[in-house]
Amino acid sequence: MGDDPPRFESDLVDVGGLDLDLLVTMQDTVLAQAIRRVLRAAECPDEATLGFQQSI
Amino acid sequence: MISHTVVPSLPSQHSTSPIRQYVLKVHSRCNLACDYCYVYQLADQSWRQQPLRMSSDTVSLAADRIAEHAERHQLSAVGIVLHGGEPLLAGGSFFSRAARILRGRLPSATTATLTVQSNGVLLDEPLLDVLGEHEISVAVSLDGGPAAHDRHRRYPNGRGSYADVERGLSLLMSPAWRRLFAGLLCTVDLSQEPVGLYEHLLRFSPPRMDFLLPLGNWSARPPARTDDPASTPYADWLEAVFDRWYSAPNQETELRLFREIIHLLLGGVSYFEGIGLAPVSVAVIEADGAIEQTDALKSAYQDAASTGMHIATNSIDDLLAHPAVMSRQSGLVALADQCRSCPVRRVCGGGFYPHRYRQDEGFSNPSVYCPDLLALIRRIRQRLESDVRRLTGLVG
Numbered sequence: 001m002g003d004d005p006p007r008f009e010s011d012l013v014d015v016g017g018l019d020l021d022l023l024v025t026m027q028d029t030v031l032a033q034a035i036r037r038v039l040r041a042a043e044c045p046d047e048a049t050l051g052f053q054q055s056i
Numbered sequence: 057m058i059s060h061t062v063v064p065s066l067p068s069q070h071s072t073s074p075i076r077q078y079v080l081k082v083h084s085r086c087n088l089a090c091d092y093c094y095v096y097q098l099a100d101q102s103w104r105q106q107p108l109r110m111s112s113d114t115v116s117l118a119a120d121r122i123a124e125h126a127e128r129h130q131l132s133a134v135g136i137v138l139h140g141g142e143p144l145l146a147g148g149s150f151f152s153r154a155a156r157i158l159r160g161r162l163p164s165a166t167t168a169t170l171t172v173q174s175n176g177v178l179l180d181e182p183l184l185d186v187l188g189e190h191e192i193s194v195a196v197s198l199d200g201g202p203a204a205h206d207r208h209r210r211y212p213n214g215r216g217s218y219a220d221v222e223r224g225l226s227l228l229m230s231p232a233w234r235r236l237f238a239g240l241l242c243t244v245d246l247s248q249e250p251v252g253l254y255e256h257l258l259r260f261s262p263p264r265m266d267f268l269l270p271l272g273n274w275s276a277r278p279p280a281r282t283d284d285p286a287s288t289p290y291a292d293w294l295e296a297v298f299d300r301w302y303s304a305p306n307q308e309t310e311l312r313l314f315r316e317i318i319h320l321l322l323g324g325v326s327y328f329e330g331i332g333l334a335p336v337s338v339a340v341i342e343a344d345g346a347i348e349q350t351d352a353l354k355s356a357y358q359d360a361a362s363t364g365m366h367i368a369t370n371s372i373d374d375l376l377a378h379p380a381v382m383s384r385q386s387g388l389v390a391l392a393d394q395c396r397s398c399p400v401r402r403v404c405g406g407g408f409y410p411h412r413y414r415q416d417e418g419f420s421n422p423s424v425y426c427p428d429l430l431a432l433i434r435r436i437r438q439r440l441e442s443d444v445r446r447l448t449g450l451v452g
Binding site for chain 1: 073076077079135137139171173195238240241264265266268301302304305306307312314315318319320321322323324325326327328329330332334335336337338350351352399400401402403408433437440441443444447448449
């Protein structure tokens, strides 16, 4: 809410220090999959658009 | 009451994104009478004027418009959601015919992904054979176990639908049709225990699922969503599910809302309209051929999703010039002042558009779920940041 003072200036989580080789050995956790997804998106960016919420 | 054309003013130079996803309302009636349904139970009653089923002529016209737009914008892929009402009421022969028409009209360079979003009670072997023959994926709405599901999702006579959905899902999970299973959609009910409910849904091994916040707005508040900004019942409920989902040694299913929040927090972009600032890329084609905006807007007021356009007379490019669509493709500039200065604006994106409505003001408001969205995003960010710091060796 707007009444709360901002607790961080950027909403991004800094993953700059992550060892990418570590991802290969990590279990298939949610975090590992999420980082792999970001790396894939960085390699093959496409136009981002928002799809329909009331279906999956 | 205000018109759907009351939208934030936008810069005169505004680029548009093509429509990549189409929602075809192939049947306008339903065999269930769910108490929260935005098509039948909330503000808009336009379904009463719709034909029961989309005709073959309307499917053909829609296919031509989709193909025309795909060719003009050189789209390599489009998504088509066969929706309702309950779309499976249209019958197997309809899906066979519709799939052939929709795919057959597309340019050779464009592929179509077809999905049917169903309540699941009509799934049987002959219908699944037809859907499988045409590679039409099946997503099912399921609100938890028998008690949770049957609390809301009942037949008109009051009988619960869980047993029939479970039977349909068991067929969909079998080897013959498993590849068609797109996932589960569940509407949040705060009275249900969140982790037990999530684990019940996991029993069906859905490849993906999502929890939808109940439709509501500032003038028709969702259950328990009070004025108190310190109260975050939906964030609390969802956080319990998040912790269970996130902590699994191996990801058990894709959970769309959390997956997209994490992706945004890591620098990516979201791909569904519940969260994020990317341009909305959805067109709804009603059973009579009317072109509309996302149909959950019907929860706000009568004809809220209407554009006045029809596939017989309008192209999909015409829709891109509609003020409401332009607004929803404008990102940060179209948000309320309060949202534009919010520290999580890029992730939240103002929340789901129908949740922003306030009678006499329109949609230039934060989401009615603003306190919950802010709390949920912050908690997920804290969890992510903690884990990333641990992995980078800065802590622990």
